[in-house]
Amino acid sequence: MLSIKNLTASINGTPVLKGIDLELKAGEIHAIMGPNGSGKSTLGKVLVGHPAYEVTGGEVLYEGRNLFELEPDARARAGIFMGFQHPIEVPGVSNAAFLRLAYNKKAEAEGRDELDPLEFDDFIHEKIKLVAMKEEFLDRSLNEGFSGGEKKRNEILQMAVLEPKLAILDELDSGLDIDALRVLGDAVNKLQRPDRALLIITHFPRILEIIEPQFVHVLSGGRILKSAGKELAIELEERGYDWVLEEAAAGSQR
Amino acid sequence: MTSTFNVVTSQEYKYGFVTDIEADSVAPGLNEDVIRFISTKKGEPDWLLEFRLKAYRHWLTMTEPDWANVVYPKPDFQKIVYYSAPKPKKPQYASMDEVDPELRRTFEKLGVPIHEQEALAGVAVDVVFDSVSVTTTYREKLATVGIIFCSFSEAVKSHPELVRKYLGSVVPSSDNFYAALNSAVFTDGSFVFIPKGVACPMDLSTYFRINNKESGQFERTLIVAEEGASVSYLEGCTAPQFDTNQLHAAVVELVALDHASIKYSTVQNWYAGDKDGKGGIFNFVTKRGLCKGKGSHISWTQVETGSAITWKYPSCVLLGDDSIGEFYSVALTNHKQQADTGTKMVHIGKNTKSTIISKGISAGDSSNSYRGLVKVQPKAEGARNFSQCDSMLIGQSCSASTFPYIEVQNRSARVEHEATTSKIGEEQLLYFQQRGIPAEEAISMIINGFCKDVFRELPMEFAVEATKLLSLKLEGSVG
Ligand SMILES: Nc1ncnc2c1ncn2[C@@H]1O[C@H](COP(=O)(O)OP(=O)(O)OP(=O)(O)O)[C@@H](O)[C@H]1O
Ligand SMILES: [Mg+2]
Numbered sequence: 001m002l003s004i005k006n007l008t009a010s011i012n013g014t015p016v017l018k019g020i021d022l023e024l025k026a027g028e029i030h031a032i033m034g035p036n037g038s039g040k041s042t043l044g045k046v047l048v049g050h051p052a053y054e055v056t057g058g059e060v061l062y063e064g065r066n067l068f069e070l071e072p073d074a075r076a077r078a079g080i081f082m083g084f085q086h087p088i089e090v091p092g093v094s095n096a097a098f099l100r101l102a103y104n105k106k107a108e109a110e111g112r113d114e115l116d117p118l119e120f121d122d123f124i125h126e127k128i129k130l131v132a133m134k135e136e137f138l139d140r141s142l143n144e145g146f147s148g149g150e151k152k153r154n155e156i157l158q159m160a161v162l163e164p165k166l167a168i169l170d171e172l173d174s175g176l177d178i179d180a181l182r183v184l185g186d187a188v189n190k191l192q193r194p195d196r197a198l199l200i201i202t203h204f205p206r207i208l209e210i211i212e213p214q215f216v217h218v219l220s221g222g223r224i225l226k227s228a229g230k231e232l233a234i235e236l237e238e239r240g241y242d243w244v245l246e247e248a249a250a251g252s253q254r
Numbered sequence: 255m256t257s258t259f260n261v262v263t264s265q266e267y268k269y270g271f272v273t274d275i276e277a278d279s280v281a282p283g284l285n286e287d288v289i290r291f292i293s294t295k296k297g298e299p300d301w302l303l304e305f306r307l308k309a310y311r312h313w314l315t316m317t318e319p320d321w322a323n324v325v326y327p328k329p330d331f332q333k334i335v336y337y338s339a340p341k342p343k344k345p346q347y348a349s350m351d352e353v354d355p356e357l358r359r360t361f362e363k364l365g366v367p368i369h370e371q372e373a374l375a376g377v378a379v380d381v382v383f384d385s386v387s388v389t390t391t392y393r394e395k396l397a398t399v400g401i402i403f404c405s406f407s408e409a410v411k412s413h414p415e416l417v418r419k420y421l422g423s424v425v426p427s428s429d430n431f432y433a434a435l436n437s438a439v440f441t442d443g444s445f446v447f448i449p450k451g452v453a454c455p456m457d458l459s460t461y462f463r464i465n466n467k468e469s470g471q472f473e474r475t476l477i478v479a480e481e482g483a484s485v486s487y488l489e490g491c492t493a494p495q496f497d498t499n500q501l502h503a504a505v506v507e508l509v510a511l512d513h514a515s516i517k518y519s520t521v522q523n524w525y526a527g528d529k530d531g532k533g534g535i536f537n538f539v540t541k542r543g544l545c546k547g548k549g550s551h552i553s554w555t556q557v558e559t560g561s562a563i564t565w566k567y568p569s570c571v572l573l574g575d576d577s578i579g580e581f582y583s584v585a586l587t588n589h590k591q592q593a594d595t596g597t598k599m600v601h602i603g604k605n606t607k608s609t610i611i612s613k614g615i616s617a618g619d620s621s622n623s624y625r626g627l628v629k630v631q632p633k634a635e636g637a638r639n640f641s642q643c644d645s646m647l648i649g650q651s652c653s654a655s656t657f658p659y660i661e662v663q664n665r666s667a668r669v670e671h672e673a674t675t676s677k678i679g680e681e682q683l684l685y686f687q688q689r690g691i692p693a694e695e696a697i698s699m700i701i702n703g704f705c706k707d708v709f710r711e712l713p714m715e716f717a718v719e720a721t722k723l724l725s726l727k728l729e730g731s732v733g
Binding site for chain 1: 702
């Protein structure tokens with residue numbers, strides 16, 4: 001589904017990604033962990049087309065197509081979704097209106113029927129149940145004044161509305177209380193299908209006990225230093241990152 | 255990937271056509287003879303000619319104001335045509351069918367309903383073309399409840415006592431440079447009188463159109479609501495696209511007596527000049543409402559999107575006790591446009607209240623300033639003001655400034671001012687795009703959200719038009 005080869009990217013002329021290789025197949029769940037500032041969010045933002053990041057080399061194929069040929073909105077309509085680490089607030093734009101426009105843009109692109117406000121009302125009521133969100137949040141301005149956890153819940157609501165093929169969830173777990181993590185983790189699991197893939201960016205193994213990955217990657221200094229199975233998350237929790245860095249340094253000297 | 259904020263072209267101004275119509279004009283230039291000519295042409299009484307001449311003589315002693323945050327070549331007042339009227343086949347139109355078909359087509363193109371049958375349900379329209387009011391619809395129907403809605407010139411003829419009583423009572427002819435000029439040379443405009451206790455049954459509307467290349471437009475609007483009367487008035491404006499600048503210097507006076515209420519809404523879309531700043535209207539307008547009576551209420555709502563230069567401060571003088579003044583404004587500038595706009599709320603009576611909600615949007619290389627004065631005079635016991643001035647920047651090379659002036663001379667007054675500046679930044683835009691929403695639509699949605707508090711004050715059709723207009727004006731602001 002997604003094939004990243006030797007991807008390099010920089011921001012304001014400073015290289016942040018220094019050669020990323022990653023393969024995601026349909027049905028797979030991957031986790032990316034790594035120290036602060038290592039480039040995890042950057043990888044996500046580059047994949048969704050954030051204009052501040054410059055791709056300086058490498059290639060990314062999404063369903064066999066060159067991802068960088070698509071505008072950010074076209075990538076989204078093609079099924080790529082990113083749940084942001086810090087979702088932005090938009091005063092005056094109602095959450096419901098935003099969700100409906102997003103839904104209809106995708107429906108239009110896929111040749112499905114668009115939903116009018118009444119139809120969308122029924123549709124969204126099912127979706128908010130999935131993430132256990134209170135109805136009043138639909139009438140509020142998009143993310144405005146939402147708590148950290150409420151913003152994350154709203155991200156997963158958007159994911160439920162758009163049903164992406166590839167979802168990149170950047171620190172979904174940070175800011176969530178224990179119950180909320182369980183609810184949203186379950187919601188993400190319910191949305192997972194054999195033809196969909198997930199990329200979970202996190203610092204903590206707890207979320208990976210709910211959304212269980214087949215692969216865990218350690219990203220540090222703009223490179224993936226280690227890839228292994230789910231058990232790596234636990235090991236990192238116990239031992240930290242230094243040993244991975246040392247191992248990688250020794251490996252490259254050899 | 256390069257930045258999204260490359261300003262490319264703007265949507266072409268769709269009202270930029272010129273109507274080929276024979277006009278009855280004077281030679282360019284201004285002197286007392288020209289003023290006498292205008293006055294004679296309009297068959298005015300002596301007192302009005304005197305009013306004009308007095309204003310003109312005062313104007314000669316004045317200099318153009320330069321305190322506004324705008325830069326422009328000073329108009330050459332001797333190059334302006336002060337009177338230009340579409341030449342009628344007959345001096346007066348008895349019905350719409352007699353209006354020059356070419357002129358009628360112009361207004362059809364503009365989407366202005368001047369044919370009564372086709373008129374928007376419940377909106378009476380007065381149409382001003384260059385210097386002359388062309389037609390007023392629904393007049394008879396309004397007359398049955400005692401409402402006078404006609405062109406200014408007609409009002410001078412049919413209701414001279416009313417015009418004489420109120421003309422210049424809110425904006426004296428010596429008020430400022432452009433008001434003095436207008437008082438000397440104004441040619442037409444609208445007159446509205448709502449008698450005691452009458453709630454105007456429909457929205458009243460005036461549509462202004464500048465067609466002549468050299469002509470200035472100096473219209474005069476006077477709205478009087480007697481005790482307990484109420485009215486909602488809408489003003490729309492467009493002009494053809496010329497590569498020279500046209501001057502628009504209007505004066506609008508509102509008078510509200512005891513418990514009367516006047517709501518004045520404008521969607522201003524004069525030609526703004528091209529993207530390099532060539533051509534466009536200089537819009538120097540004096541708008542002021544006098545809350546003369548107890549418990550009277552005047553509300554200004556404006557959506558300013560056009561003009562090369564805008565210099566405009568719809569104001570309220572809150573003279574009557576418990577009177578209320580409101581100002582809701584959206585001012586959008588793009589390319590080389592410059593706007594310096596805001597309001598003045600002068601609290602004189604007791605327990606007077608004012609609200610100011612100003613939303614400035616700047617894109618391109620434009621400059622957008624809010625300038626507002628809240629003045630509480632010594633006797634204005636218990637006066638209250640709330641001001642909220644928000645600016646939004648789109649792109650890197652535009653600017654927004656806020657100049658709030660607060661003068662409080664009564665200790666019981668409460669004046670609150672809040673201001674914010676935000677940017678439609680890459681992050682916000684990316685968020686929308688990441689959900690599949692194209693940049694143009696994202697901007698439109700963000701802007702409409704930003705302007706919501708103002709748009710909800712507009713009458714329904716105007717709100718829809720304003721929403722579309724803003725999107726149109728910003729089209730191409732993101733590349
Ligand atoms: N706009 C920017 N300007 C300059 N540097 C930036 C910018 N955005 C990111 N960076 C730098 O890029 C590097 C990678 O940042 P990124 O957000 O990808 O880290 P991360 O792995 O997601 O970290 P965290 O775990 O703290 O979320 C950091 O050193 C960061 O400071
Ligand atoms: Mg991060």
